[in-house]
Amino acid sequence: NAGVTQTPKFRVLKTGQSMTLLCAQDMNHEYMYWYRQDPGMGLRLIHYSVGEGTTAKGEVPDGYNVSRLKKQNFLLGLESAAPSQTSVYFCASSYSGGSRETQYFGPGTRLLVL
Amino acid sequence: DAKTTQPTSMDCAEGRAANLPCNHSTISGNEYVYWYRQIHSQGPQYIIHGLKNNETNEMASLIITEDRKSSTLILPHATLRDTAVYYCIVRVRDMRFGAGTRLTVKP
Numbered sequence: 482n483a484g485v486t487q488t489p490k491f492r493v494l495k496t497g498q499s500m501t502l503l504c505a506q507d508m509n510h511e512y513m514y515w516y517r518q519d520p521g522m523g524l525r526l527i528h529y530s531v532g533e534g535t536t537a538k539g540e541v542p543d544g545y546n547v548s549r550l551k552k553q554n555f556l557l558g559l560e561s562a563a564p565s566q567t568s569v570y571f572c573a574s575s576y577s578g579g580s581r582e583t584q585y586f587g588p589g590t591r592l593l594v595l
Numbered sequence: 596d597a598k599t600t601q602p603t604s605m606d607c608a609e610g611r612a613a614n615l616p617c618n619h620s621t622i623s624g625n626e627y628v629y630w631y632r633q634i635h636s637q638g639p640q641y642i643i644h645g646l647k648n649n650e651t652n653e654m655a656s657l658i659i660t661e662d663r664k665s666s667t668l669i670l671p672h673a674t675l676r677d678t679a680v681y682y683c684i685v686r687v688r689d690m691r692f693g694a695g696t697r698l699t700v701k702p
Contacts, residue, residue, distance in 0.1 A: 485638075516692070523682065523692035524639065540691070571638050583629075584690065588640030 482543040483507055485587035487572050493593045494562045502590050504572030512575045513555035514539075515547060518567040524571060530555055556590065563595045599683045604697040607677075613670040615696050617683030619689040626686060628659060631670045632679040633695070639682065642668065673700045 488503040516524040526539030530549040546558045573584040600618040605614040631639040642701045654668040680693040
């Protein structure tokens, strides 16, 4: 099992460019999440998905879109990147969304927007 | 979701027990207490969770007070590799990570 993987590991964008971050999990988890972490801060939830074809907003959704076309993949899109989106992005997955769930995290994608 | 309060930083001597406190005074009856840690810039790693009983696994012990308003994560014999940021989270649905406690284990 690879667990949760993220692509790419690092990316530099210019302001206004677009990109898609890919998260993949091979644990057959229903729930998937995208977080961002700014320097010295904790993680903040951007969007999440409770199953294939469904998505929901988290704490900081503005400027991002997501899609969950396949159960094992969760895509995070930036349509027009801004310097404020410079951050480390973590993807996570869990079997269910109940109170006893445990989230498993990927290694992160470091994004620099110039 | 209930909020949590943790000290910003703590030090611990290598080989000694590290006791990391967390206050969650607004916790509701069905909310679990979760602990994760983040080593350097890696993805957060699950440590342990509990509802109201004390829990122990191969990594740590979790002590939850009877009123459930606070908890303590115990690393029984801290090593240098336990240096990390430790997050206490109380949730029902989407996780809210605060700033956590930066634990530094010193030789």
